[in-house]
Amino acid sequence: MNTENNRPGKGIWLAPVLLALPFLAAMAFAAVRFGPTIVKLINAAVKAMVVV
Amino acid sequence: MKKVLCWLLALLLTGFLALFGASFAAARVVEPGMKEGGTAASDSVQQMELRLIREKIEELAPIYEFSADAALNCVTPELVAEMNQQTALWWNSILVNGETTDAPSFDTQNLVAALAEDYAGRGLSAENAELRATEAANAVGESILRIVLPLRLPLVGKGLTEASSRVDLGNVIRFLLGIRWAALALCALLAGLIALLESRNLRLCLPYIGSAMGASVLVIAAGCVLYALTGVDTLIAGASPSLSAQYGSLLNSAVIPLFVYAALLLAGCAACLILCRRPHEPKAD
Numbered sequence: 001m002n003t004e005n006n007r008p009g010k011g012i013w014l015a016p017v018l019l020a021l022p023f024l025a026a027m028a029f030a031a032v033r034f035g036p037t038i039v040k041l042i043n044a045a046v047k048a049m050v051v052v
Numbered sequence: 053m054k055k056v057l058c059w060l061l062a063l064l065l066t067g068f069l070a071l072f073g074a075s076f077a078a079a080r081v082v083e084p085g086m087k088e089g090g091t092a093a094s095d096s097v098q099q100m101e102l103r104l105i106r107e108k109i110e111e112l113a114p115i116y117e118f119s120a121d122a123a124l125n126c127v128t129p130e131l132v133a134e135m136n137q138q139t140a141l142w143w144n145s146i147l148v149n150g151e152t153t154d155a156p157s158f159d160t161q162n163l164v165a166a167l168a169e170d171y172a173g174r175g176l177s178a179e180n181a182e183l184r185a186t187e188a189a190n191a192v193g194e195s196i197l198r199i200v201l202p203l204r205l206p207l208v209g210k211g212l213t214e215a216s217s218r219v220d221l222g223n224v225i226r227f228l229l230g231i232r233w234a235a236l237a238l239c240a241l242l243a244g245l246i247a248l249l250e251s252r253n254l255r256l257c258l259p260y261i262g263s264a265m266g267a268s269v270l271v272i273a274a275g276c277v278l279y280a281l282t283g284v285d286t287l288i289a290g291a292s293p294s295l296s297a298q299y300g301s302l303l304n305s306a307v308i309p310l311f312v313y314a315a316l317l318l319a320g321c322a323a324c325l326i327l328c329r330r331p332h333e334p335k336a337d
Contacts, residue, residue: 016265
């Protein structure tokens with residue numbers, strides 16, 4: 001197999017960003033959609049559990 | 053078609069590499085507490101607790117009208133270490149068996165004797181001095197417990213009893229700790245599948261594996277940013293300074309390995325992507 005012809009170009013450096021994009025999008029969606037609820041839950045849990 | 057399949061496998065590899073990093077960091081937090089006898093808080097945390105206890109005693113002294121020095125003499129670093137060991141055993145029982153043992157307790161005997169002597173020196177009768185010393189020692193003991201383990205123990209116990217009636221908590225925790233090895237095995241499997249698809253030519257696999265490594269660093273970094281945005285540290289610090297110190301110490305034990313893991317992945321990504329772009333030198337026969 002001629003590997004010389006399969007050498008990736010400079011664009012390969014963008015591949016990690018493109019691969020991470022679906023995960024980053026999912027995380028951003030989850031943060032926007034569920035973030036405030038999660039923060040409220042953590043806040044309530046801390047207030048309920050911790051002796052001030 | 054082969055390339056599309058390889059990139060899909062690289063996408064999965066990204067997810068499992070990030071999952072391994074996250075579960076590895078979580079295990080670093082939980083595992084020390086599961087050792088036999090548990091792991092007590094670090095020396096710096098214990099010193100902070102001792103400082104907070106001393107401040108609390110100085111605060112209580114004018115309220116209960118005792119000499120702060122008399123109580124401070126009874127609160128030694130050894131006492132704080134013993135209280136932390138009790139707390140470590142309490143956590144150990146939750147993590148290993150999913151149930152609470154006896155809550156940490158403070159033996160007020162020495163403190164009562166010291167305070168009774170102090171009250172007697174202020175002209176109180178022996179009976180009255182004993183009574184007031186017991187009252188003050190209980191308040192000091194409660195404050196010490198609140199600093200070493202600032203949780204509502206009955207609430208935690210009730211929650212654990214409720215949860216234990218539904219699931220075996222000890223097994224669930226052990227299962228969650230095993231996730232990292234499953235994720236690592238899947239990473240190896242996916243890298244192997246990419247190699248098989250690329251006719252076992254390592255050079256052709258490098259772009260996929262290297263990209264997945266780089267992408268997982270980005271995912272881990274995004275996870276860290278999201279965690280910082282939740283402001284859990286600030287919430288805990290606002291609720292209890294001693295719990296914040298204990299939590300910070302636990303978090304530090306996870307952050308450093310996670311940082312090292314991310315640095316290794318980044319180095320692996322750079323190495324793979326540089327190597328795959330190097331001109332191929334045919335072997336001289």
